Amino acid sequence: MVRGGPRVREWVTAVASTEFDTPEGAGRASLSADPATDDAGRLILRCAAGERAALHTLYTAMAPMLLGLAARMLGDRRLGEEAVQDCFVQVWRNAAQFDPALGGGRSWMIGILRFRAIDLRESERRRAPINPMEMEAADQAGALGATPPPPMDDRMALRHCLGQLKDAARHSIMMAYVEGCSHAEIAERLDQPLGTVKSWILRGLASLRECLER
Amino acid sequence: MTRNPRSDQDAQDPDLLAAEYALGTLRGDARAAFERDLTGNPALRASVARWQERLSGLLTGVEPVTPPTELWTRILQTVDEAETVTPPPTRKLSRAARLWNAVALWRGLSLTAVAAACALAVMITRPVGTPDPSVTSTQQPRGRTVIAVLQDGGRAVFAVQVAGSDRGPASITPVGGESAPAGRSYELWAIEGAAAPVSLGVVGTGVTRLPLEHLPPNLLRPGVLLAISLEPMGGSPTGAPTGPVLFTGTLVEAL
Numbered sequence: 001m002v003r004g005g006p007r008v009r010e011w012v013t014a015v016a017s018t019e020f021d022t023p024e025g026a027g028r029a030s031l032s033a034d035p036a037t038d039d040a041g042r043l044i045l046r047c048a049a050g051e052r053a054a055l056h057t058l059y060t061a062m063a064p065m066l067l068g069l070a071a072r073m074l075g076d077r078r079l080g081e082e083a084v085q086d087c088f089v090q091v092w093r094n095a096a097q098f099d100p101a102l103g104g105g106r107s108w109m110i111g112i113l114r115f116r117a118i119d120l121r122e123s124e125r126r127r128a129p130i131n132p133m134e135m136e137a138a139d140q141a142g143a144l145g146a147t148p149p150p151p152m153d154d155r156m157a158l159r160h161c162l163g164q165l166k167d168a169a170r171h172s173i174m175m176a177y178v179e180g181c182s183h184a185e186i187a188e189r190l191d192q193p194l195g196t197v198k199s200w201i202l203r204g205l206a207s208l209r210e211c212l213e214r
Numbered sequence: 215m216t217r218n219p220r221s222d223q224d225a226q227d228p229d230l231l232a233a234e235y236a237l238g239t240l241r242g243d244a245r246a247a248f249e250r251d252l253t254g255n256p257a258l259r260a261s262v263a264r265w266q267e268r269l270s271g272l273l274t275g276v277e278p279v280t281p282p283t284e285l286w287t288r289i290l291q292t293v294d295e296a297e298t299v300t301p302p303p304t305r306k307l308s309r310a311a312r313l314w315n316a317v318a319l320w321r322g323l324s325l326t327a328v329a330a331a332c333a334l335a336v337m338i339t340r341p342v343g344t345p346d347p348s349v350t351s352t353q354q355p356r357g358r359t360v361i362a363v364l365q366d367g368g369r370a371v372f373a374v375q376v377a378g379s380d381r382g383p384a385s386i387t388p389v390g391g392e393s394a395p396a397g398r399s400y401e402l403w404a405i406e407g408a409a410a411p412v413s414l415g416v417v418g419t420g421v422t423r424l425p426l427e428h429l430p431p432n433l434l435r436p437g438v439l440l441a442i443s444l445e446p447m448g449g450s451p452t453g454a455p456t457g458p459v460l461f462t463g464t465l466v467e468a469l
Contacts (some may be wrong), residue, residue, distance in 0.1 A: 068276045101261075107270040
């Protein structure tokens with residue numbers, strides 16, 4: 001493989017090392033997701049101007065959250081790290097395409113990470129093990145303080161609107177978003193017909209929109 | 215399941231399609247088709263961004279994981295490697311380049327394409343008749359063979375090889391049985407970073423060879439995005455892409 005050799009060696013080295021050091025400042029830094037003070041967005045614009053320090057600041061603030069998500073979606077920490085690495089490289093390369101008028105920098109980066117993780121997931125054909133306890137925890141949107149969270153108002157609204165959904169729709173949407181599951185995987189896990197799951201998700205999203213725009 | 219008019223209506227709603235895309239449940243051909251629509255549809259891109267913003271609130275239950283220190287080093291290395299061949303990104307983009315790069319942005323295709331290119335590298339090396347790629351790559355450091363697999367949502371459609379030297383010619387080998395509809399042509403473009411797309415020529419049926427002598431030196435090198443758009447018969451009348459982007463892939467160095 002063109003890039004496989006060195007990368008595989010890195011993996012082997014990384015697997016051999018059991019120690020995971022904290023990068024400078026990680027865990028302490030947090031970026032506001034408020035559109036009025038879109039710190040992540042501003043840093044992405046600085047990346048677009050070729051400023052490496054801005055990428056590092058983004059990394060320090062966002063990498064732990066992105067790695068948590070990627071590892072969850074891929075069910076594998078090494079693969080999660082690969083997704084995060086690819087994500088930051090893409091953020092750097094595509095920073096000029098970030099449009100602050102469309103949305104915040106944080107959700108833009110999460111989008112990039114999730115597509116990368118979904119692609120890796122499909123190519124690896126690995127399944128993140130489903131953990132009902134975790135699903136419950138994830139269900140209580142806003143209960144845990146992950147960095148960096150969206151504005152409180154938005155979180156409250158989302159939590160409220162998620163709560164209005166039927167359990168089946170909420171679980172399906174959470175599985176798709178947090179675990180990166182496809183329709184077929186959700187159908188398999190919940191032991192339901194594919195069409196039913198598709199319908200739950202579509203109607204769930206429609207209800208969520210209706211509720212959030214109210 | 216029972217079908218009702220409301221479900222059918224929802225299934226046709228572009229904003230809910232954007233929601234499914236942002237959620238990640240749009241896959242395969244449906245995702246590829248949606249991404250093609252995205253490139254020329256700012257309203258749809260705004261829908262996706264809005265849903266990404268909304269759904270990001272679902273992450274509050276995900277525990278952060280501290281990355282190992284070497285992860286940042288690896289990112290920096292990859293960025294550095296890329297910058298020896300690509301200038302840093304700038305905000306000055308032509309409209310076409312902005313739209314086109316949106317494809318790469320939404321899909322994250324460059325890394326997917328690397329894997330596909332690896333798989334196909336051996337296969338396409340023979341038909342295009344490079345004397346010996348291993349010799350060219352070790353003895354001609356400035357004229358390495360570069361290849362790209364142009365894909366449509368993960369399905370390889372064309373393999374492109376620029377053999378030995380970036381002065382060409384480029385060989386385009388169809389691998390997916392895809393050909394332009396009657397009265398239209400496929401046109402191949404190179405998109406380097408933030409620059410406007412440069413036409414490499416019209417892709418014919420079967421293996422096509424495109425002369426590249428007229429191109430700027432060093433244009434076709436690893437990291438450059440190739441894309442095929444649907445154009446009027448004979449190619450774009452304007453010199454810039456006018457039709458939808460159908461297939462994309464990033465050039466990588468051949469083995």
